[in-house]
Amino acid sequence: MNQERKRLDPRRPFLLNPAGLRRIILGATGGFDASLLAAPAHKPAAKPLRLHGDPAGYLLAAAHSQRGMLDAHAHQAIAAAALLATPQQAVAVLVFGSLNEDLRAYGADLVAVLPGADELGFAPEQELAWLDEFVTRYAPAHVFMPDNETGDGDLGRRLAVQLEAEVATHVVELKPGAVAMYWQGGAALARGPMPLVVLIAPDVVETSLPFSGAGETVAPPAAQAPPGPYQNRGLREIAASALALEEADFIVAAGNGVADIPTLEAVAAAFGAAVGASRVAVDEGKFTRDKQIGATGKTVSASTYLAVGISGAVQHLQGIKACRHVIAINCDASAPITKRADLSIVGDAQEVMTALLAGLAQRNWPDTARESV
Amino acid sequence: MMPPQLKIAALVSVGRNPASGAPRAARNDVLALDAALGLAREVSVLHAGDAAPALHDYLAYGAASVEVLPLPPGADALAPLAGRVAGYDLILCGQRAEAGQGSGMLAYRLAKALNMPVVSAALEISLLGDEVEIVQFLPKGQRRVVRVSLPAVIALHPLAPRNPRYVYASRRAGRLLSAPAQVGAPLPASPWQSEPAVKKPQKLKPPETRQGHARLLGAIATESKGGALVREGSAAEKARAILDYLRANRLIGF
Numbered sequence: 201m202n203q204e205r206k207r208l209d210p211r212r213p214f215l216l217n218p219a220g221l222r223r224i225i226l227g228a229t230g231g232f233d234a235s236l237l238a239a240p241a242h243k244p245a246a247k248p249l250r251l252h253g254d255p256a257g258y259l260l261a262a263a264h265s266q267r268g269m270l271d272a273h274a275h276q277a278i279a280a281a282a283l284l285a286t287p288q289q290a291v292a293v294l295v296f297g298s299l300n301e302d303l304r305a306y307g308a309d310l311v312a313v314l315p316g317a318d319e320l321g322f323a324p325e326q327e328l329a330w331l332d333e334f335v336t337r338y339a340p341a342h343v344f345m346p347d348n349e350t351g352d353g354d355l356g357r358r359l360a361v362q363l364e365a366e367v368a369t370h371v372v373e374l375k376p377g378a379v380a381m382y383w384q385g386g387a388a389l390a391r392g393p394m395p396l397v398v399l400i401a402p403d404v405v406e407t408s409l410p411f412s413g414a415g416e417t418v419a420p421p422a423a424q425a426p427p428g429p430y431q432n433r434g435l436r437e438i439a440a441s442a443l444a445l446e447e448a449d450f451i452v453a454a455g456n457g458v459a460d461i462p463t464l465e466a467v468a469a470a471f472g473a474a475v476g477a478s479r480v481a482v483d484e485g486k487f488t489r490d491k492q493i494g495a496t497g498k499t500v501s502a503s504t505y506l507a508v509g510i511s512g513a514v515q516h517l518q519g520i521k522a523c524r525h526v527i528a529i530n531c532d533a534s535a536p537i538t539k540r541a542d543l544s545i546v547g548d549a550q551e552v553m554t555a556l557l558a559g560l561a562q563r564n565w566p567d568t569a570r571e572s573v
Numbered sequence: 574m575m576p577p578q579l580k581i582a583a584l585v586s587v588g589r590n591p592a593s594g595a596p597r598a599a600r601n602d603v604l605a606l607d608a609a610l611g612l613a614r615e616v617s618v619l620h621a622g623d624a625a626p627a628l629h630d631y632l633a634y635g636a637a638s639v640e641v642l643p644l645p646p647g648a649d650a651l652a653p654l655a656g657r658v659a660g661y662d663l664i665l666c667g668q669r670a671e672a673g674q675g676s677g678m679l680a681y682r683l684a685k686a687l688n689m690p691v692v693s694a695a696l697e698i699s700l701l702g703d704e705v706e707i708v709q710f711l712p713k714g715q716r717r718v719v720r721v722s723l724p725a726v727i728a729l730h731p732l733a734p735r736n737p738r739y740v741y742a743s744r745r746a747g748r749l750l751s752a753p754a755q756v757g758a759p760l761p762a763s764p765w766q767s768e769p770a771v772k773k774p775q776k777l778k779p780p781e782t783r784q785g786h787a788r789l790l791g792a793i794a795t796e797s798k799g800g801a802l803v804r805e806g807s808a809a810e811k812a813r814a815i816l817d818y819l820r821a822n823r824l825i826g827f
């Protein structure tokens with residue numbers, strides 16, 4: 201009775217489909233073939249284009265970039281336009297300042313970049329002339345801008361008065377054709393029809409979209425404003441050590457993996473950075489409570505966050521959500537911070553910090569390099 | 574310090590205590606008033622609306638008097654204010670009102686109506702002849718110095734480093750002055766409907782079209798990027814990797 205039973209090989213060859221599901225290759229026998237796994241494993245499928253064919257109208261988004269990138273708030277303004285556009289409307293984006301990132305993920309169909317617009321400069325009349333020309337070119341149904349303090353809130357308001365257009369500021373809720381914002385200092389919520397100029401508050405739009413924009417580059421506006429009453433006399437930077445952590449642009453943060461605090465402080469000083477800490481480091485008395493970053497500490501929004509000997513617990517990561525570039529130094533390659541970090545250095549904190557100091561000292565960099573005129 | 578003939582106005586609105594809702598002097602407008610008093614001894618302090626008791630707070634903060642320009646309730650304050658401050662050299666206001674719409678548009682609309690330049694987010698203001706120099710707030714510890722020619726409208730940032738003092742005796746000494754009523758234009762019907770803010774506003778999201786398994790995967794797998802990992806090499810090479818990254822992204826200026 202001992203018949204030869206056909207047995208299934210649990211390691212039959214299979215393929216992973218784009219959704220990550222195993223698909224057995226029928227008829228194939230033999231062991232696991234790694235080459236089949238190669239490409240699709242965890243790569244997300246390319247997202248479909250939102251817009252098909254020629255557009256029949258436009259929605260605009262405009263924002264200032266910093267160091268070649270738009271911030272999350274600006275991404276939200278573009279995503280708002282993409283989410284509210286009808287299937288025939290294209291999303292045109294005007295970026296003030298250089299741009300080194302791909303805006304398709306946020307739904308941008310047409311992108312015009314004004315690299316000449318100094319990101320921290322002040323030329324309201326010139327910028328208004330450019331924006332006005334862009335608006336004239338596309339005759340959009342709505343213009344979305346982040347209502348921020350880095351120039352877009354100011355420019356959007358100038359646009360609204362120049363065009364004598366209806367405007368909604370600090371918009372906290374967007375729906376097709378309607379917006380809502382707080383009145384009476386937050387006690388009342390006012391709803392109304394969506395005006396031409398929509399200045400949105402931060403975090404009111406989801407930016408992970410199921411579709412992609414066409415991302416075509418178009419010519420930037422070329423208008424030249426005559427010299428006006430405004431003069432930019434340059435920037436002043438406040439020393440990082442004198443700045444509250446929430447306002448700092450570069451933070452060096454220490455965790456439980458840092459034993460030698462003076463070295464860390466020297467690294468921070470060399471970068472002109474503010475010093476932060478994880479809760480464990482604060483609890484041990486190495487830092488004062490006002491240095492704690494995280495759920496029960498401060499929420500920071502630095503461009504650069506150097507995490508030294510920090511494991512990256514969720515409570516800590518919560519405080520650095522808004523940080524653009526996270527660099528981690530940790531001896532454990534599997535610490536959760538490495539998933540958040542843009543660059544993870546696996547190694548001993550003390551050694552890497554010492555080497556960093558040596559590297560910084562070697563270069564004969566001027567003390568004033570970070571102080572713009 | 575400055576030629577005395579400059580005409581400076583401070584625009585003040587009725588504020589609102591965020592916790593109790595009680596009317597009070599608006600914080601930003603107190604800063605505007607204090608900045609104006611720092612530039613000139615005589616300042617026209619103007620309010621469009623009712624002679625509300627909260628306006629007495631501005632007397633305590635140093636206004637000799639507050640001139641109240643009558644306004645039908647809910648009407649636009651722009652027209653009476655623009656009419657009153659025409660011919661002024663410097664008009665200071667708060668960046669954003671605490672009551673009403675609080676859109677932060679007034680300075681811009683006033684500047685347009687009077688054909689003047691406007692600068693917002695002002696922290697410090699100093700007069701230099703026929704120009705005014707303004708230190709502007711920018712996030713992340715940056716400050717920008719801007720000059721504009723007079724006349725100009727300037728909106729004060731909430732973080733302006735001023736220290737206005739509340740003096741009860743001046744509150745008693747000052748007065749509210751009522752300007753003669755103007756015939757206001759009838760109000761256009763407002764398309765805005767306001768309701769008590771009890772519900773949290775909804776975030777604008779793409780419609781959920783994924784089903785079953787895909788949704789589950791989406792819920793557990795966050796789109797975490799997980800950047801480059803440097804394991805190998807000496808400490809010096811690792812330090813170099815950090816510096817290279819910072820330089821490549823223009824995060825350091827050296």
Ligand SMILES: Cc1cc2nc3c(=O)[nH]c(=O)nc-3n(C[C@H](O)[C@H](O)[C@H](O)COP(=O)(O)OP(=O)(O)OC[C@H]3O[C@@H](n4cnc5c(N)ncnc54)[C@H](O)[C@@H]3O)c2cc1C
Pocket residue numbers: 454455456457458477478479480481492493494495496497498508509510511512513514515516519529530531532535547548549550
């Ligand atoms: C309700 C609640 C609220 C909290 N709020 C906060 C908060 O606001 N902020 C906060 O930070 N935490 C908070 N925590 C604590 C949080 O959960 C973590 O315990 C904490 O962030 C861990 O700090 P750490 O990464 O410095 O220490 P650890 O978790 O001990 O991690 C140390 C890391 O350093 C590495 N390391 C060790 N030695 C070296 C070396 N020589 N060289 C290089 N790397 C080394 C290790 O590999 C490890 O990854 C909260 C916790 C709770 C329960």
Ligand SMILES: Nc1ncnc2c1ncn2[C@@H]1O[C@H](COP(=O)(O)O)[C@@H](O)[C@H]1O
Pocket residue numbers: 584585586599601602605619620621622650654665666667668669670671673674675676677678679680
């Ligand atoms: N009715 C008013 N009378 C005088 N000044 C006002 C009035 N309303 C607003 N302002 C000024 O304009 C600033 C900005 O207001 P808003 O644009 O409404 O946010 C306020 O901080 C005040 O300085």
